[in-house]
Amino acid sequence: MSSVRVHNFSISLDGYGTGEGQSIDAPFGHAGMRLNEWAFGTRTFRDMLAPGEGGGSFGVDEAFASNWAEGIGVEIMGRNKFSPYRGPMEEEWNGWWGDNPPFHTPVIVLTHHPRPTLTLEGRNTFHFVDADAATALAQARELAGDLDVRIGGGVDTVRQFLAADLIDRMHLVVVPIVLGRGQNLWQGLEGIEERFDIESTPSPSGVTHLTFTRRG
Numbered sequence: 220m221s222s223v224r225v226h227n228f229s230i231s232l233d234g235y236g237t238g239e240g241q242s243i244d245a246p247f248g249h250a251g252m253r254l255n256e257w258a259f260g261t262r263t264f265r266d267m268l269a270p271g272e273g274g275g276s277f278g279v280d281e282a283f284a285s286n287w288a289e290g291i292g293v294e295i296m297g298r299n300k301f302s303p304y305r306g307p308m309e310e311e312w313n314g315w316w317g318d319n320p321p322f323h324t325p326v327i328v329l330t331h332h333p334r335p336t337l338t339l340e341g342r343n344t345f346h347f348v349d350a351d352a353a354t355a356l357a358q359a360r361e362l363a364g365d366l367d368v369r370i371g372g373g374v375d376t377v378r379q380f381l382a383a384d385l386i387d388r389m390h391l392v393v394v395p396i397v398l399g400r401g402q403n404l405w406q407g408l409e410g411i412e413e414r415f416d417i418e419s420t421p422s423p424s425g426v427t428h429l430t431f432t433r434r435g
Contacts (some may be wrong), residue, residue: 227390229254237396258401288323294369296329297373298331306332377406387433390428393426415432
């Protein structure tokens with residue numbers, strides 16, 4: 220069976236994956252872009268943000284960042300990763316990524332306010348689904364075939380899949396900042412570490428890469 224994976228998911232020292240006060244002008248709330256600065260200089264993210272321009276690092280951070288797309292057939296994301304709006308979906312809003320998002324796979328967006336399927340360039344097809352984690356994963360696996368499913372975030376979505384014990388591999392990036400408020404990844408997940416073998420890799424950039432692999 221295909222694996223369920225999380226990649227390049229940044230959290231603060233106190234476990235917050237986004238700050239308080241998300242808006243269209245502040246996708247990560249009061250955290251700003253501090254949780255993701257480690258990635259911006261890598262070859263993978265530079266190519267994602269500015270395809271064809273080249274450049275970027277080849278160090279520890281790039282070694283981890285570059286694993287995010289290989290073997291992935293579908294991404295599952297939460298409503299707040301797709302849109303900063305609450306309530307019924309704004310159908311004029313097509314995501315943060317422009318006409319050709321970086322996923323290049325089907326994407327399942329979990330939301331209590333479904334809207335028609337959205338098809339953009341580069342094989343990006345967004346399906347808006349009101350479902351629990353297990354049901355969404357079953358649909359994702361049908362779309363993915365033999366390929367893996369990536370849980371793309373945000374915090375609540377990753378936490379739901381962890382709570383349901385549906386994640387096989389997870390790459391977290393611990394960024395040396397303290398946010399104090401926002402959405403905390405570990406809330407309600409006491410003892411989650413017992414399910415995984417965990418390896419820690421420090422980076423010269425100051426972040427620490429944690430890899431979680433399901434035991435057994």
